[in-house]
Every structure is written in C-alpha cells, then in structure tokens.
Amino acid sequence: MMPEDSDKNPAGSPKDDQVKIMVCAGTGCKSSGSMDIFDQLKEEIEELDGEVKIGLLSDNGHGDLDEVEVEISGCHGFCDEGPLVRIDPMGILYTNVEVEDVESIVNMTVKKGELAENLCYRSADGEVFPKEEEIPFYRGQQRMVLGNCGKIDPESIESYEATGGYSALEKAMTEMSPKEVWREVLDANLRGRGGAGFPTGRKWQFAYEEEADQKYVIANCDEGDPGAFMDRSLTEGDPHRVIEGLATAGYATGASQGFIYVRAEYPLAVKRMNKAIDDAYEAGYLGEDIFGSGFSFDMKVKRGAGAFVCGEETALISSLEGEAGRPHPRPPYPAHSGLYDKPTTINNVETLGNVPMIIQNGADWFLDIGNENSPGTKTFAITGDVQNTGLIEVPMGLTLREIIYDVAGGIDSENEFKAVQIGGPSGGCLPDKHLDIPLDFDSLQEVGAMVGSGGLVVMDEESCMVDVAKFFLNFIQDESCGKCTPCRDGTKRMLELLEKLTAGEGEDGDIAKLEELSNYIKEASICGLGQTAPNPVLSTLKYFRDEYEAHLNDECPAGVCFD
Amino acid sequence: MTQAQKVSTEEAGVDRFKFIDDIIEEHGKSPESLIPVLIDIQEESGYVAPEVQKKTAEKLDVPASRVHSVVSFYSYFSSEPQGDHTIGLCMGTACYAKGAGDVLDELKDELDVEEGGTSENGTFSLSVRRCLGACAMAPVMMVDDKVYGNLTPDGLTEILDEYRD
Numbered sequence A: 001m002m003p004e005d006s007d008k009n010p011a012g013s014p015k016d017d018q019v020k021i022m023v024c025a026g027t028g029c030k031s032s033g034s035m036d037i038f039d040q041l042k043e044e045i046e047e048l049d050g051e052v053k054i055g056l057l058s059d060n061g062h063g064d065l066d067e068v069e070v071e072i073s074g075c076h077g078f079c080d081e082g083p084l085v086r087i088d089p090m091g092i093l094y095t096n097v098e099v100e101d102v103e104s105i106v107n108m109t110v111k112k113g114e115l116a117e118n119l120c121y122r123s124a125d126g127e128v129f130p131k132e133e134e135i136p137f138y139r140g141q142q143r144m145v146l147g148n149c150g151k152i153d154p155e156s157i158e159s160y161e162a163t164g165g166y167s168a169l170e171k172a173m174t175e176m177s178p179k180e181v182w183r184e185v186l187d188a189n190l191r192g193r194g195g196a197g198f199p200t201g202r203k204w205q206f207a208y209e210e211e212a213d214q215k216y217v218i219a220n221c222d223e224g225d226p227g228a229f230m231d232r233s234l235t236e237g238d239p240h241r242v243i244e245g246l247a248t249a250g251y252a253t254g255a256s257q258g259f260i261y262v263r264a265e266y267p268l269a270v271k272r273m274n275k276a277i278d279d280a281y282e283a284g285y286l287g288e289d290i291f292g293s294g295f296s297f298d299m300k301v302k303r304g305a306g307a308f309v310c311g312e313e314t315a316l317i318s319s320l321e322g323e324a325g326r327p328h329p330r331p332p333y334p335a336h337s338g339l340y341d342k343p344t345t346i347n348n349v350e351t352l353g354n355v356p357m358i359i360q361n362g363a364d365w366f367l368d369i370g371n372e373n374s375p376g377t378k379t380f381a382i383t384g385d386v387q388n389t390g391l392i393e394v395p396m397g398l399t400l401r402e403i404i405y406d407v408a409g410g411i412d413s414e415n416e417f418k419a420v421q422i423g424g425p426s427g428g429c430l431p432d433k434h435l436d437i438p439l440d441f442d443s444l445q446e447v448g449a450m451v452g453s454g455g456l457v458v459m460d461e462e463s464c465m466v467d468v469a470k471f472f473l474n475f476i477q478d479e480s481c482g483k484c485t486p487c488r489d490g491t492k493r494m495l496e497l498l499e500k501l502t503a504g505e506g507e508d509g510d511i512a513k514l515e516e517l518s519n520y521i522k523e524a525s526i527c528g529l530g531q532t533a534p535n536p537v538l539s540t541l542k543y544f545r546d547e548y549e550a551h552l553n554d555e556c557p558a559g560v561c562f563d
Numbered sequence B: 001m002t003q004a005q006k007v008s009t010e011e012a013g014v015d016r017f018k019f020i021d022d023i024i025e026e027h028g029k030s031p032e033s034l035i036p037v038l039i040d041i042q043e044e045s046g047y048v049a050p051e052v053q054k055k056t057a058e059k060l061d062v063p064a065s066r067v068h069s070v071v072s073f074y075s076y077f078s079s080e081p082q083g084d085h086t087i088g089l090c091m092g093t094a095c096y097a098k099g100a101g102d103v104l105d106e107l108k109d110e111l112d113v114e115e116g117g118t119s120e121n122g123t124f125s126l127s128v129r130r131c132l133g134a135c136a137m138a139p140v141m142m143v144d145d146k147v148y149g150n151l152t153p154d155g156l157t158e159i160l161d162e163y164r165d
Helices: A027-031 A034-047 A099-112 A157-161 A167-175 A178-187 A200-209 A230-237 A239-253 A267-283 A313-320 A349-361 A363-367 A400-407 A441-446 A465-479 A485-502 A510-524 A528-532 A535-543 A545-552 B003-016 B018-027 B031-045 B050-060 B064-073 B093-097 B100-111 B153-161
Strands: A019-024 A068-073 A085-088 A092-094 A216-221 A257-262 A298-303 A344-348 A377-384 A390-395 A417-422 A428-430 A455-460 B085-090 B124-129 B141-143 B146-148
Touching: A019 A027, A019 A034, A027 A034, A027 B146, A034 A068, A034 A099, A092 A099, A157 A239, A157 A267, A167 A239, A167 A349, A178 A200, A178 A239, A178 A349, A178 A363, A200 A239, A200 A344, A216 A230, A216 A239, A216 A313, A216 A349, A230 A239, A230 A267, A230 A349, A230 A377, A239 A257, A239 A267, A239 A298, A239 A344, A239 A349, A257 A267, A257 A313, A267 A298, A298 B031, A313 A344, A344 A349, A349 A363, A377 A400, A377 B093, A390 A400, A400 A417, A400 A455, A417 A465, A417 A535, A428 A535, A455 B093, A465 A485, A465 A535, A465 A545, A465 B093, A485 A510, A485 A528, A485 A545, A510 A528, A510 A535, A510 A545, A535 A545, B018 B031, B018 B050, B031 B050, B031 B064, B050 B064, B085 B100, B093 B100, B100 B124, B100 B153
Parallel strands: A019 A068, A216 A257, A216 A344, A257 A298, A377 A455, B085 B124
Antiparallel strands: A019 A085, A085 A092, A377 A390, A417 A428, A417 A455, B085 B141, B141 B146
8 A cells, every 4th residue: 555656755764874873753643651761862973972873773774873862743643552753764763662771772782782672562473573663553544644643753854854845835836836736636535634525726726716815824733532642743843744735825816924823722723833834934935025926925833722612613713703603604614714704725735735746746646545535644543442542644545444454453451342432522433344344435434434533443342332431421521612502402401311321210201201301402503513413422323222122121231330 | 908008909900910011012003902911911820810801901992801702712711810820731633532521531630620620729720721833742631831641540640749839
C-alpha cells in the first residue's frame, strides 16, 4: 500500500546527512517523561565534544559522520510504547525509553554504532524490530498527512522546509490562479476529514464565487470527539503543514484573513501553532505580498473555551465572534454568510493537511490513493481494548478488521471482541459481522455509522452496550447547547430511560420509547450534534438488541450494570 | 461605613480590576475579544468572579448578560475560586472503556470532594473533562497543564503527592 515512488511523497523524511536523535515531545510521550530524556541526551551528547561516530550509518551507505543533533519531534502515534526516541537517517526507533537508558543510547549506539536491542520494539512472539517503518503497527499504514510527525522538529520552520514545506504554497501562488487551485482540489475529490465528507474543492468554489470586500478561512481544530486526537497530533507535530494548507485555502477563495480555532484542552498545540505562525511571518509565507504574488494573508490562533458543539461550523463562528457557541440553522451557509456575515470557509485541519500534497503532486496522484469515492488516506485514533493503541493513517477503504487485527494487533487480552465504536457521539457501535466493510465515507453510512473525525474505540466482551449508549447520551446531555428542544429535552428523556434500564428498573415499552424519541430528535434538531445524537443508541439497538432486552430482566450480560 | 473607608475601598477597587485593562489592551477593546480576555482572566486568577464579569462587561462595552452567558456556557470558565491545582480527569470514550470511572471514585475518596468541588485545604479542585485527546494513554488526567496517563486507582497518591506541600 506504500506509494511506489516515495520521492514523490513530500512527506518523506528529511534527506539530511546529519545524524538526528529525535525525542518525541507529543503530549503522550511528554506525560511519560520524554523531556527529561531529551535534556539528559542533549547534555551527554554535548559532552562528547564532537568525537562521535555512528557505525550503523556505514551499513546504510551514509559513510561516517561526526555530528549528532538532539531534537524534539512531534507525535509518532505509537503513544502506547512511549517515550519514543528516533534516530535518523537510519530510521531506528527506541521504545519505552527511560532516563536511565540515555547512557546506553550514547555509549552503545552513538559511540560504538551498536543497536540497543533491549530498547527496540519487540512483538508478542519475540521478534525485534529496530526500524520504525518495519514495526507491524506502521507496516499497514500510509503516513502522508502525518508523514512529518515524529520525524521533524515541529518548532523549526527550517525542519519543515527541508521536507519541501511551503513549496506547494509557492506553486499555488506563483503558478496557479485561485480557480485552478480549487479546481485541482475538487478534481482530487478531497472530502472533509472532519466527518461529513463534503468535497473540499466545492466548499472553496462556493466561497470563491461570492463577491465580498472581506472573506475568511478557518481551520477547525476544535477536536471535541471523545476518542479522537488526530488534529492535536497534527497541530503539535507538524504545525506548518496546517498553515500552508490554510494559506492555500485563503488564496483559492480570496480570503485575506485566516483563523485556527484550537480547543482549550490542547495548550501545546496552541503554543506550537503560535510559534509556527510567527516563524511563517518572519519567513514571508504570511503577511503582505507573499512570494511577490500580490496576495496578502494574515493568520491568527483563536482558542476555544471547552464546548463540544463549537466543532459545528455555525457554532464555531458564534464563538469566534465572542458569543456563546450556539449553532444556527443553515442556510445561510457560511460560504455565503459566515463570520461577521462575510463568506467564510471552514475546513478541518486534517483536510488542510492534505492540500499541500495535492497541489504539489496533482489531483491524479491523489486519486490513485484510497478508494474510488473516498480517495486519499484517513487518520484514525485506535484505542480501547487493543494491543497497540495510537494514531494511525491508512488508505481509505481498508477494512476495520485489517485495522484492528493487523495494525493494532488485535484484542489485548483473552477476551472476545465485542464492538468497535466509530465516529464518536455521532457515530455508532459495529459488531464483528461488519468488520469487513471498507472504511470510507459512504460504506459506513450504509451500516448506521460514520467515519466522523476518526475515533475507533475497540471494546471487548466486558463492555456493556447499554452502558456505552448511556455514556454517550450523558456526554450529549452535557454538551447540548440548549437552543433547540429536541436535543435539549429529548436527549435528557433518552438518558433517563437508559438510566432506568441500567439500574434494573426498565419496563416494557422503554425500548420502543427510545426508538421513537431517537427518530424525533434526528428529524427535528437544528444542528449536527442533535441530528446525530441518537446514533449510539440506534446502532446498539440494531446490533445488540438482546442486551437491551436482557436488562429488562435485570440481567447485564457483560456484568457491568447492577453492581 | 465611614467616608474614609469608602474611599479606600474604591481605591482598592480600582487597583483590583486594573489587570483587566492590561488584558484588554493585549487583545483589543472590541466585543469579539471577549472570549480571549476571559480566558486570560481565568488563567491569571483561576476563576472569573461575578464582579470581574461585570467590570469586564463595562470595559468592553458589552452587556453584563453577554459576559455571564459566555462564562456559564463554556466549561473552561469557572465563576468560583478554584484550588491551587486543578485536576481534570478525562471521561472520553477510551478512558471510560479503560476504567476512568474507578479512577474518579478513588480521586473523590482520596480528596474527599465531589465532581466540581475543591478540597477542604484548597489544594485541589476536581473536574471531569470531555476527552483530553491523549486516548492512547487512557485513562488520563491533567493536573494544571501536565498530563498523566495509564492511571490506576492505586497510583494516584503518588501523583497527588507531587503537588502537596
């Protein structure tokens, strides 16, 4: 599944001759103490006084080099095995590194060129995998949008430029008209990665065709779906890619101001995006007359303040205007009348992360990846009861079974697989019989789920599906903005019914009431939050109805309820 | 209240709200700065007190009701004083599936607080958060800005001790 010619992939690793030891500084690895490892490594490497020789290099035809740099990197997605340390250009990945291991990294690998085998990833059957790309978790992946994450220093613009960064923006602004840019994205059939799958080029076209003295573009990084963290990883691990994508969107639609709306829960993403924007201004990729094209574009980070509904675009706009983030009915669509009533384009950050590659390599290149109606890749956060939890990027159309068993290594215990929850509170729980459907926008909708932002939470037989449905309704109740009655009161009534069921107080007719309410709420809610709120209940009712019925007889097959 | 007392209270009042002016200056005096201004106030003071909300409204020239609506709408803001350290336990899907409920029970027990409450000595406030986006390390919590992953009920005391005097 890897692209045949990796040189064409602008997300490849930097082709530097220098040895780089990169310590992961993503939120996951940082929480396991990676910054202490970074400090210790840096100190010990500096003490080496330049007398360094990494023998491993000669095997790779790189010859002997005497310079070693210690840098930070963004998230590799393999958070479960963190803290991670990568050594390039060899592509070695050390896992579960502790401060005490720094000594062996320096003495063995750096000084003698020997592999510290105890730090390499070891599969369940004992096989040792020294190189990151060869680890089973990565083998089935095709990392394009996340291609730089874990391989470059996210706080260095030079690091991004070395991978070909900002050359797509230059190409767009100096060789293409705005119309050619959105046309290319439309031809590539790039669909919105935030969940709905609307064609991005079409969105850009709508905004482009509006006549206005001011237009806006917004990168949506209000990643509120529980179980999803791809936007966080991308903004923390490769912030310049998001800037490049958003500036391209600005050029294509004729917007001179861009905002990146980042949720408050991601302080590191805010910090990295702010630094990246400052550096991009400094380098002339933002500001006045970019690349001498006559096009000027400004960009700012706006922080959210903790409201799930603000991921919905009309609510996000209210929030940017300084109000409570309550949605309003569409039309008018933001492309026509959005922020301050001006034409506004809102794209998810992962969507924007695809844009530089499409501009650089063309629509046909993109159409060859993934499947027919959903070209490209999709990132998924795979978590829950699997061996390898983390963030992955795979071609669209891979099956759930391939992701759960091949990439994530299957269930992490002797227990049986029960369900995979996909798409967050708007998505659904799918049973084993649906694991072979291809993961793309259209196939999932047919079975009552959605790609959503890409959270996959795998649950084994110890999870109770009624309790899971209650969990989501609880979430929705908390996050409903309260504007429309079906969502505000309807989901409350649904939650009460689920609480009755899980407390052993369910009555005949409760299940029918749940279904009836679900249908009303779907039909009558103002925004996407309410319209999809009943999905977790409907999908569990569809595939695990027997569990609901068992609860009516005071039985919880998973042994979760009535404790 | 004597005249002197009244004057001194007013003087103190002027000082007390001066920091709001500094924050407003940074973000620009316009209604759309409201959320960034409130975020900074929240971060500087740990909460946005009702009188601070009123002053902010006056200074930004927006109705006090709008400030209150924003503060009460977004979960990031609190209108009551918080403890020295804020614990945000994640209750996203992955954390929930990996036993965050047991971690919550243990936290409540250990700190003797309810969700949203502050421990008696004022050291910790406990809140439940909707997905911190560190799902691969589930269950997860943040203490102030620091993330702790792979939590177990037994391991909590050690983490909390780092913050206890």
